[in-house]
Amino acid sequence: MGLPIHFVVDPQGWFCVGVIFFIWLYNTLFIPKLILFPRFEEGDVSSVAIWSYYAASLFCVVSLLRASAADPGKLRESPKIPLTEKEFWELCNKCNMMRPKRSHHCSRCGHCVRRMDHHCPWINNCVGEDNHWLFLQLCFYTQVLSGYTLILDFCHYYYFLPLKSISWDLFVFRHELALLRISTFMGILMFGGMSSLFYTQIMGILTDTTTIEKMSNCCEETSRARKPWQQTFSEVFGTRWKILWFIPFRQRRPLRVSYYFANHV
Numbered sequence: 001m002g003l004p005i006h007f008v009v010d011p012q013g014w015f016c017v018g019v020i021f022f023i024w025l026y027n028t029l030f031i032p033k034l035i036l037f038p039r040f041e042e043g044d045v046s047s048v049a050i051w052s053y054y055a056a057s058l059f060c061v062v063s064l065l066r067a068s069a070a071d072p073g074k075l076r077e078s079p080k081i082p083l084t085e086k087e088f089w090e091l092c093n094k095c096n097m098m099r100p101k102r103s104h105h106c107s108r109c110g111h112c113v114r115r116m117d118h119h120c121p122w123i124n125n126c127v128g129e130d131n132h133w134l135f136l137q138l139c140f141y142t143q144v145l146s147g148y149t150l151i152l153d154f155c156h157y158y159y160f161l162p163l164k165s166i167s168w169d170l171f172v173f174r175h176e177l178a179l180l181r182i183s184t185f186m187g188i189l190m191f192g193g194m195s196s197l198f199y200t201q202i203m204g205i206l207t208d209t210t211t212i213e214k215m216s217n218c219c220e221e222t223s224r225a226r227k228p229w230q231q232t233f234s235e236v237f238g239t240r241w242k243i244l245w246f247i248p249f250r251q252r253r254p255l256r257v258s259y260y261f262a263n264h265v
Contacts, residue, residue, distance in 0.1 A: 006071040006125060008109055013124025017068055020122055023186050024064070027149050028057045030179050033172050035152045044160050056148055060141040063248040064123065067135045072128030073114035075099050104212050117204070118211040130252065133237045136205075137248045139198040146191035153184045208232050 036053060039045045075097060081089050089098050092112050094105040104116035106126050113128035120127050120135065127135045157180075166173050204210060206229055234240045238252035 005069050006074065007069070008124050010108065010121075010124055013121050016121045017064075017124045020064060021061075023190060024057065024061055024145070026186065027145065027183055028054075028061075030172060030183060031149055031152060034176060034179060035156045038163050038166055039156075039160060042164065053145075053148060053152075056141060056145045059246075059248055060138070060145045063134050063137040063141055066248060067127075067131050067138050068123040068125050070125070070131040070134060072116070072126040072132075073103075073130040074109075074128075075103065075112045075114065102210070102213075104210075115210065116212060117201075129254070133245070133252055134248060136198070136201055136236070137246070139194050139201060140246075141248075142190055142194045143198060146187045146194065149183060150187040150191060153180055153187065156180065205229075205232050205236055 032050065032053065036045060036050045040047065040050060077097065079098060081098060085100075088101055090101055091097070092099050092103075092105050094107075095110075095112060097112060099112045100114060102115045103112050105112045106116060106119050108119050109126055113126045115129040115132075117127040117132055117135075119125075123135065123138070125131065172179060200211070204214065208227060230240070233245065235255055237245045238254055239245070240255075244250060
């Protein structure tokens with residue numbers, strides 16, 4: 001199953017995505033220039049540290065772009081409903097379309113989304129059945145990149161010896177302290193914010209409950225069919241191969257799940 005391009009016209013969302021992209025670009029440009037490359041030349045870090053940083057940066061921006069542009073699970077007009085599944089569909093009172101249970105109408109996007117978790121302005125898109133896995137990867141790799149950046153900032157000043165062979169005529173080294181303070185400040189904000197969001201998302205998957213369902217209190221614990229955590233994560237990521245849960249370059253293929261589990265709400 002491919003990921004059709006999904007474009008949401010929302011200036012506020014564009015601004016939020018721009019902020020995230022700016023933070024990513026800032027750290028990707030300045031951290032290697034200020035810390036990794038000079039420290040590598042002086043023998044303080046290995047090439048593995050540089051490649052690891054760029055790998056985390058690449059995975060982070062790919063998951064951001066794909067989560068922002070991917071179709072979250074928008075329902076098509078006049079969907080064909082199999083007779084055996086008709087009882088698991090309902091009518092949306094906002095767009096007057098038939099939709100599977102656990103779908104939700106997004107007032108900002110103007111359509112229903114299958115298994116919608118929430119609308120996230122930071123990716124300017126809904127988080128739904130088809131891009132939830134990309135949103136989780138974005139949260140995870142943003143934490144990895146932010147945490148790695150904070151560790152490098154700390155080691156640069158409090159662990160490593162001062163740099164010897166650098167050119168103070170370059171802009172980045174003349175304003176080194178200011179640039180790294182900005183990096184540290186953004187790193188703390190991103191790591192703290194994403195850690196909280198990631199924890200909330202993980203708990204939602206473990207309990208098989210979306211953010212909207214939690215807010216509306218429509219999922220009582222007694223009415224829920226318990227599933228193993230491997231099953232709930234496999235349904236979100238579209239594969240039972242756990243190593244593929246961390247790869248943002250692939251295509252997601254939904255698992256076949258019985259409606260007894262898929263529509264217990």
